[in-house]
Amino acid sequence: MAVGQCDFPIMHAVKGIKLGTSNAGIKQTQRDDILVIEMADTGCCAAVFTQNAFCAAPVLIARDHLTQEPRWLLINSGNANAGTGKQGLQDAFASCASLAGEVEGIAQQILPFSTGVIGEPLPVSKLTAALPAAVENLHETHWDRAARAIMTTDTFAKGASLVIEIAGCPVTITGISKGAGMIQPNMATMLGFIATDAKIEPALLQQCLSAAAETSFNRITVDGDTSTNDACVLLASGCSDAAEILADTPEYAKFAAAITTVCKRLAELIIRDGEGATKxxxxxxxxxxxxxxxxxxxxxxxxxxxxxxxxxxxxxxxxxxxxxxxxxxxxxxxxxxxxxxxxxxxxxxxxxxxxxxxxxxxxxxxxxxxxxxxxxxxxxxxxxxxxxxxxxxxxxxxxxxxxx
Amino acid sequence: MAVGQCDFPIMHAVKGIKLGTSNAGIKQTQRDDILVIEMADTGCCAAVFTQNAFCAAPVLIARDHLTQEPRWLLINSGNANAGTGKQGLQDAFASCASLAGEVEGIAQQILPFSTGVIGEPLPVSKLTAALPAAVENLHETHWDRAARAIMTTDTFAKGASLVIEIAGCPVTITGISKGAGMIQPNMATMLGFIATDAKIEPALLQQCLSAAAETSFNRITVDGDTSTNDACVLLASGCSDAAEILADTPEYAKFAAAITTVCKRLAELIIRDGEGATKxxxxxxxxxxxxxxxxxxxxxxxxxxxxxxxxxxxxxxxxxxxxxxxxxxxxxxxxxxxxxxxxxxxxxxxxxxxxxxxxxxxxxxxxxxxxxxxxxxxxxxxxxxxxxxxxxxxxxxxxxxxxx
The missing domain is CATH 3.10.20.340 (ArgJ beta chain, C-terminal domain)
Incomplete structure (x- = not known):
């Protein structure tokens, strides 16, 4: 029932960003429901989260880990790990710890995200059993698999990608999103994962994402309901040959405009896939x-x-x-x-x-x-x-x- | 699709209050769509109106006339006379003037109310042509006809009636309401007309209605939409043998509680008839x-x-x-x-x-x-x-x- 043209676009790989998926069978589906994103150690990370007072457990953990120079994202669909109390927090952290063991990192370097039914315990053992396979297939070209792995009631995979030039060198911005209901501004009641190979300081990256989210994900609504799990992450691997993007420069303006363009497209795709939407x-x-x-x-x-x-x-x-x-x-x-x-x-x-x-x-x-x-x-x-x-x-x- | 028991109750006639209906064919229906309510000249009137910034024309006129000791209410269903600009105001006033001619009153003594489609011109000539018939059948017992005449998408007529005793004398409170969608608090997105034969000062009557509406009509919602036309009127004919009800007395408390009971029942009936409601x-x-x-x-x-x-x-x-x-x-x-x-x-x-x-x-x-x-x-x-x-x-x- 998607409205208009929603074909999955050509997704430009982002240097220093790899994606891997696997099937944990969380909601008894045959399709992949686990996504791992790995960023080169030269990168930094920005994020915005739901404004619902009752954040889901993974949101609380992700917020906490955001200050620890995260290098991995761990996303599952099928279960939101929300309304799950202290056990939910333990489960979210345990998932991070399991992934840390697989990638030789530490749990605090991992941001967890969950989407799906609220109020059911996260099936941690199923999830962790599926992690080796996801890590094994980490690859820069797996954006399409990644977009499908995070879907819930979505009827199509959502992606946007573009390449801009910063001082003569190409900089790539590629992102995916999911969401079709419970969509209401503040924050965008959805998941979005955007990556770039730009070199940029974390504070400036955060400023850029916050501004972009305000005019994109925070300007869409399907039903006025704000989920407990919404989050949008912007990873910058720093692997591009382009010079570092600095505040108050024409290069920053160009970069910020491109990030906003990608966010707006990812947000619009969510509305085009609004539950039951015909217009x-x-x-x-x-x-x-x-x-x-x-x-x-x-x-x-x-x-x-x-x-x-x-x-x-x-x-x-x-x-x-x-x-x-x-x-x-x-x-x-x-x-x-x-x-x-x-x-x-x-x-x-x-x-x-x-x-x-x-x-x-x-x-x-x-x-x-x-x-x-x-x-x-x-x-x-x-x-x-x-x-x-x-x-x-x-x-x-x-x-x-x-x-x- | 009404939820639960919604039978039209026994409606106690209110001394000094007469109701007359007729069919103006405003929305090409066979059923009556005009209601005239007449109050004895011993009475007074209180009202609360929609809080939508765009009040319909009849609401603006009714608010204005409320200070002129109104004795008649003129209600039509099928057309809301809302979003109709200056012509709408003229049409609402012209309807009042026509009724004034029939009842030998003046236009300012008449409060107009309209409910139905927004944005269509009020068919004044149809409406005025139907007034003589409505005036001719004015009668104290016509509460059931009245309740049906004000229905739009309602699936059943809504009424509530009770008799209390004030210092040994019976005082009757009888009311009708309509509404099934566009129901949202502030003010109750509906029409309600309640009458009593109590003797009471207008200011105290207004205080009584405002308080009752706050905990009844302002506490119901079907879809969060507030209409441009909502109004609730409380008429007190003063024709009961009971002594005047004075502020800060046990009699006032008893009377106010009874008004609130009637308002709550009329409000609850609207929700039971919520558009498509099953629960x-x-x-x-x-x-x-x-x-x-x-x-x-x-x-x-x-x-x-x-x-x-x-x-x-x-x-x-x-x-x-x-x-x-x-x-x-x-x-x-x-x-x-x-x-x-x-x-x-x-x-x-x-x-x-x-x-x-x-x-x-x-x-x-x-x-x-x-x-x-x-x-x-x-x-x-x-x-x-x-x-x-x-x-x-x-x-x-x-x-x-x-x-x-």
Missing amino acids: LIKIVVEQAQTSAEAVQVAKTIAHSPLVKTAFFASDPNWGRILAAVGRSGLEDMDLDKIEIYLGTVCIVENGGRSPGYTEQDGQRVMNQEEITVTVRLGRGEAREEVLTCDFSYDYVRINAEYRT | LIKIVVEQAQTSAEAVQVAKTIAHSPLVKTAFFASDPNWGRILAAVGRSGLEDMDLDKIEIYLGTVCIVENGGRSPGYTEQDGQRVMNQEEITVTVRLGRGEAREEVLTCDFSYDYVRINAEYRT
């Missing part, structure tokens, strides 16, 4: 007083089940969009200044339906697979975008049957 | 620092599509409830202190699944039609309840097909 909807809010205000209005629209079911039905029921703007909580909103557009068709102005609007015009836009809704608040100059999808029978089916 | 879910949050905090957590759970689809599937997926609590935005939440119960079954304690919990215990509760979820935050003494329903295929169907 990709971009909500643009313009003329807000502040960026936060624009995001607030955009998310209120994006989370409205009434708006989302109307999109599913291709029904230009603009009254529901207007009502969502009205309950978004902004003070002193002036209805008479607000304009709402479906695509390029003005549907609301001067406090009511636009005089030139016809149902046919609205229907024409609604029939499209990718739709932009633009709201102009007429009270400032800030502009923000949020990506979402519609709400279909299949959303209910997928989430009603998830565990059965 | 009634009460979310109780205890041991919160403040009442507002308790409501915030309860509504986060109640609005989560993942939680609501799990209830639809009778799936005791308690991880989704835990995740919703975690993202509800409370600061310094201590996961280890939180307890979550499905019915009387403890599912979460000490940061994880309760050791004594079994899937069978959870399933037994989930199979029930009415389910209570209790969350104990372990950080205070405030307690609040929110009523909601599950999220089914039919919710999507109803809202995807609403205009077709």
Whole structure:
């Protein structure tokens, strides 16, 4: 049910980054559910994590290990190791320790990530039994396997890759993501693993990732639910021949823009694969007083089940969009200044339906697979975008049957 | 698809309150879609309105007329007269003026209410043509007709009625409500019309209604959407033989409790008729620092599509409830202190699944039609309840097909 073009792209290998997968049978599937990523010892690592107050055990461990110059990521799908209390923490750490034994590192150099059902104990022995095979097939070209190994309800593997030039030398940025439901801003309710061969200091790498996540993963929503496990990691191996990227330089700006491009694509792919999604909807809010205000209005629209079911039905029921703007909580909103557009068709102005609007015009836009809704608040100059999808029978089916 | 017992009750007539209905054919239906309520000139009126910044035209007019000692309510279903700009205001006022001509009042004594599709012009001529018939059949016993005339996607008529004794004399309280979707707290995204024959000052009546709405209509949610048209009116005709009800007396306490009881029942009926609802879910949050905090957590759970689809599937997926609590935005939440119960079954304690919990215990509760979820935050003494329903295929169907 993916919306639009979602083919897995050509993934450029990243010097100093190897990926290995294996099948631990965590959720009784035949496909690989373990991913190990190894980075050369010249590299550094940045990460952003879920803002859910109840972080899953692996998130707590990963946050802790992030300060220990990590060199390996250990990801499993099928079990989230969330809501598992102290045992969950022990299990996550034990998994790291097992991998450390395989790669001759120490447990603290490993960041663990888990995605899947909440509240079931992590099957540590199954997981550790599968580690030797994953380590054995570590290779720079295994991005496609890696993307598949981290899938849960995803219907396709998600990747993005590009090569830029820094001072005459190529720098590669390649990443994968997973996520299809429980997608809500702050932090992006998904997993994302992005790697580059750039040389860059850890603090600057973190600044770059935080900024990129803010305008990509934190601007998407399927259902308003924030998971306990979301995380996005950016590895920089330092193996490129390009000179080190320094703060406040044109090279940093170029690098940061490229990281943002990859993050935005990985985020958009998650929405295109939104559970049951039949449409990709971009909500643009313009003329807000502040960026936060624009995001607030955009998310209120994006989370409205009434708006989302109307999109599913291709029904230009603009009254529901207007009502969502009205309950978004902004003070002193002036209805008479607000304009709402479906695509390029003005549907609301001067406090009511636009005089030139016809149902046919609205229907024409609604029939499209990718739709932009633009709201102009007429009270400032800030502009923000949020990506979402519609709400279909299949959303209910997928989430009603998830565990059965 | 209504949940549980929703039979229309015996409705006690209220002295000094008459109701008349007629068919204006606003949405090409055969059933009555106009309701006129007339109050004796000894009465007074209180009201609460939607908190959506974009109030529909009738809400703006009704708010304005509320200060003019209103004696009539004019309600139509099938068209919300919302998002209709200046023309909408003119249409709402013109409808009041027409009714004023029929009843020999003035337009300012009439409060208009509309419910139905947003953004279509109100068919004023159809509406006014139907007024004489509605006025002609004004009668104290027409509560059942009235309840049916204000229905939109409702699957059953909603009423509540009781008689209390004030200083030895009977005082009657009878009310009707409508609403099935776009139901979200603040204000109750519905219409409610309640009448009593009590003698009471307008300011005290308003205080009584505001307090009652806060713990009834403002504690229910179907989909988190707040309509542009919600309103609840409390009419007091003053025709009872009972003495006037004065502030800070046991009689006021008794009267206020009875009004709250009627409001709670009318609110609960809306949730039982939630669009596509198969289950009634009460979310109780205890041991919160403040009442507002308790409501915030309860509504986060109640609005989560993942939680609501799990209830639809009778799936005791308690991880989704835990995740919703975690993202509800409370600061310094201590996961280890939180307890979550499905019915009387403890599912979460000490940061994880309760050791004594079994899937069978959870399933037994989930199979029930009415389910209570209790969350104990372990950080205070405030307690609040929110009523909601599950999220089914039919919710999507109803809202995807609403205009077709």
